Amino acid sequence: MRSIGDGGEQERQLAQQYRLWQNALSIRWLVTSGLSGRIAADFDRDAVRMDVDDRQRH
Numbered sequence: 001m002r003s004i005g006d007g008g009e010q011e012r013q014l015a016q017q018y019r020l021w022q023n024a025l026s027i028r029w030l031v032t033s034g035l036s037g038r039i040a041a042d043f044d045r046d047a048v049r050m051d052v053d054d055r056q057r058h
Contacts, residue, residue, distance in 0.1 A: 004054075004058065005054060005058065006050075006054070007047070007050050007051040007054040007055075008046060008047025008048060008049070008050035008051045008054075009047070010050075011043045011044070011046040011047035011050060012043070012044070012047045014040075014043045015040040015041075015043035015044045015047065016040075018036045018037070018039045018040035018043065019036070019037070019040045021033075021036045022034075022036035022037045022040060
């Protein structure tokens with residue numbers, strides 16, 4: 001659930017979690033680690049989009 005004024009905070013938290021997984025997987029599962037990094041980048045872009053959307057609405 002997203003509260004008014006949250007912007008992209010949820011997405012930033014998810015991006016951080018995926019980066020932690022990326023680092024943990026990087027030695028043994030390089031491809032999976034790379035996918036985790038790309039997912040984190042997607043969440044970063046979504047966070048910026050949500051921040052802009054939140055500013056425009058309020």
